[in-house]
Amino acid sequence: MPLPSSSSAASPARRPPSEAGTAAPDAAEPGRDPGEPTAAGAAEAPDAPEDGRPALSTAGVLPVRHRWPWPGAAPLTSVLVVLTTIAALEMLRAAGPLLDGVAVRHGVPWAALTAVVAFGAAALAGPLTWWVGSREAVLLSVCGLAVLRLVVQVPAARGLVTVSAAVAAALIALLLVLRAALGTQDGPAWVARAVALGVAIDLAVRLPLDLWDPVWRGGPIGWSVALLLALALAGAAWARYRENASVPMPVTAQLAVAGPVLALLGVFLASPAFLASQGGMTQASAGMWIAGGVLLGIAGLSLPRLPVAGPVAAVALPSAVLLLLVAPAPLAGPLTLLALALLPLLLTRAVTLREEGRRRTALLGMTLAGLGCGLGYVAVVLPYQAHYEMPMPVPNVVFPVLGAAVVGWAAWTASPPARPARAVAPLLTAGVLFAMPPLSGALSPAPHPLPTDTADGSYRLLSWNVHYAVDRDAELVPEKILSVIRDSGAHVVVLQEVPRGWPVAGGTDLLAWLENRLDVTAVWAPAADRQFGNVILTSLPVTESVSRSLPQAGGTMGRSLAVAEIELADGLTTRVATTHLQHDDARETRLTQLATVLADHREAPFSVLAGDFNAEPGSTEIDTVLDAGFRSAQDEAGDPEAFTAPTHDPAHRIDWVFGSEGADFDAFTVQDSTASDHAPLTVTVIQR
Numbered sequence: 001m002p003l004p005s006s007s008s009a010a011s012p013a014r015r016p017p018s019e020a021g022t023a024a025p026d027a028a029e030p031g032r033d034p035g036e037p038t039a040a041g042a043a044e045a046p047d048a049p050e051d052g053r054p055a056l057s058t059a060g061v062l063p064v065r066h067r068w069p070w071p072g073a074a075p076l077t078s079v080l081v082v083l084t085t086i087a088a089l090e091m092l093r094a095a096g097p098l099l100d101g102v103a104v105r106h107g108v109p110w111a112a113l114t115a116v117v118a119f120g121a122a123a124l125a126g127p128l129t130w131w132v133g134s135r136e137a138v139l140l141s142v143c144g145l146a147v148l149r150l151v152v153q154v155p156a157a158r159g160l161v162t163v164s165a166a167v168a169a170a171l172i173a174l175l176l177v178l179r180a181a182l183g184t185q186d187g188p189a190w191v192a193r194a195v196a197l198g199v200a201i202d203l204a205v206r207l208p209l210d211l212w213d214p215v216w217r218g219g220p221i222g223w224s225v226a227l228l229l230a231l232a233l234a235g236a237a238w239a240r241y242r243e244n245a246s247v248p249m250p251v252t253a254q255l256a257v258a259g260p261v262l263a264l265l266g267v268f269l270a271s272p273a274f275l276a277s278q279g280g281m282t283q284a285s286a287g288m289w290i291a292g293g294v295l296l297g298i299a300g301l302s303l304p305r306l307p308v309a310g311p312v313a314a315v316a317l318p319s320a321v322l323l324l325l326v327a328p329a330p331l332a333g334p335l336t337l338l339a340l341a342l343l344p345l346l347l348t349r350a351v352t353l354r355e356e357g358r359r360r361t362a363l364l365g366m367t368l369a370g371l372g373c374g375l376g377y378v379a380v381v382l383p384y385q386a387h388y389e390m391p392m393p394v395p396n397v398v399f400p401v402l403g404a405a406v407v408g409w410a411a412w413t414a415s416p417p418a419r420p421a422r423a424v425a426p427l428l429t430a431g432v433l434f435a436m437p438p439l440s441g442a443l444s445p446a447p448h449p450l451p452t453d454t455a456d457g458s459y460r461l462l463s464w465n466v467h468y469a470v471d472r473d474a475e476l477v478p479e480k481i482l483s484v485i486r487d488s489g490a491h492v493v494v495l496q497e498v499p500r501g502w503p504v505a506g507g508t509d510l511l512a513w514l515e516n517r518l519d520v521t522a523v524w525a526p527a528a529d530r531q532f533g534n535v536i537l538t539s540l541p542v543t544e545s546v547s548r549s550l551p552q553a554g555g556t557m558g559r560s561l562a563v564a565e566i567e568l569a570d571g572l573t574t575r576v577a578t579t580h581l582q583h584d585d586a587r588e589t590r591l592t593q594l595a596t597v598l599a600d601h602r603e604a605p606f607s608v609l610a611g612d613f614n615a616e617p618g619s620t621e622i623d624t625v626l627d628a629g630f631r632s633a634q635d636e637a638g639d640p641e642a643f644t645a646p647t648h649d650p651a652h653r654i655d656w657v658f659g660s661e662g663a664d665f666d667a668f669t670v671q672d673s674t675a676s677d678h679a680p681l682t683v684t685v686i687q688r
Contacts, residue, residue, distance in 0.1 A: 089199070116375065120374045121374065171370065192351075211273055310346075339404075464494075547562050642670040667682075
């Protein structure tokens, strides 16, 4: 950056806030920080500032000074946008399991209130800017985020309070950095590009880790990622503080659109787990579709401006999101690619400075932006997820579609920005990042099979409701799930509540995670919104499989049934089925669902029927199963008095393993594990 003329008493980097940015009369205006242009100053720029700085444009921004050795390079502010986007996506995912813990202990309304308070705290972006000034607010918020990112890496410190504080800090830092980026030439386009690059880096890190976030992993990998991100955040913030003291920052409440954008990216469009389950594809294929969409979105920002591009994209985005949520699986990949390609264009237009924004103070503008951002995220994600516990008056797909519509409306009502310069570097950077996961995947160790010795027709069965791989302390624990499976010696594993991208599971795809470590055939039966369901895993030959939906019958979500015909030694076969019936006080719903299960059994008899029946011994539901000719493995070969849930205070026996004629049981055990709120059940099945 060129230095001021020798007549200046101090360089801009060392000038106190009261002297930086604009003239003294501007600084005296109540509620506006010193570096913020006035309405008049935004319209009329001085011809030749006396301190040697370049003249402001009529939009009240400084031209970008290219200090980096690659073409079209972003300034440090854009680097900060990339880093804060990564940190924000991480913290938003980390909040999911903890908020679910509040819902489990205190109910959905309390979880909703907690989310509103935690995410709404982003409104403090306004008071922080008013209190310390724009430059200092960016520095303090980003450095605070760096510290909190390290704090939540410590398991003992990772609780609801610290993660909520980290979420608020991430949203505040992101908004203030976005505001700073808008103060440079081509600011809106650089904002969109930087956000897209943040998504690219986030995916490039998570895909090789099978979507188990570094924040949950611990160990050398988790801590290396946390330290690198924290140091990068603090270092870039300090470097920018020293370098760009005099860049004015526009006041723009429309930055609130960042909330719905983060919700769409983090939960739906840029979630490999969501796309893999929605589209019936592998995680690697989902990653390729997402990579293609991000690359197209970055490249599209350099295309010539078309008058109809904004309105068309504003309508196309919510349409693509709606179809993604309801259309058949083969369309999921193309629709995701389309939505991701449109999002940067819409974000560029949505954050373009409006005339009314020039008249707001930093206190009001950034308070509104923070409140809208935090609550905008909550309004999209919370009712979508909570619908399965507390049904909403409308289908839950309405909420992400409304979020996309808000982004489209914000873009439609804005004046289109000037066409930015072609930027090859961000496109190449994203391409290199997306090449990393396949290369790292090729170096991963080969998966190990489950036991396959079934002499005399006997095999070990494990049945377990894994509670989306979240333990009773709201920690994401896929490794503990895998450890229990391996230690059980089970030939056949049946699991319920398997997550495939749900926010309450931190975006994890447990099915893909297990398949990458176990050489098994998986029979997947999706329930609810395809991101949740039941699965049968085995390394034995599967000769036939069935996945079907059960009647919702007034329940809060759809349920499913998975069936596998498995070949044993000596020419024997066993037919294993697993299900998860409606919870809460819903006996009639469970009986209706059982009627479908037992009808399938009558057509092609099950040898074993296992799962979470949400019914106690002596209930009408269990009596119905017994009357159909099944026998309880726990009553025949285990302790009938042993409870199966919840693991922190066992009081209920609602998980069952049943056998029909031709299947005998031995060595039934209710295992001791804290990896879920349900205990794993193991039993030896002797097939005759």
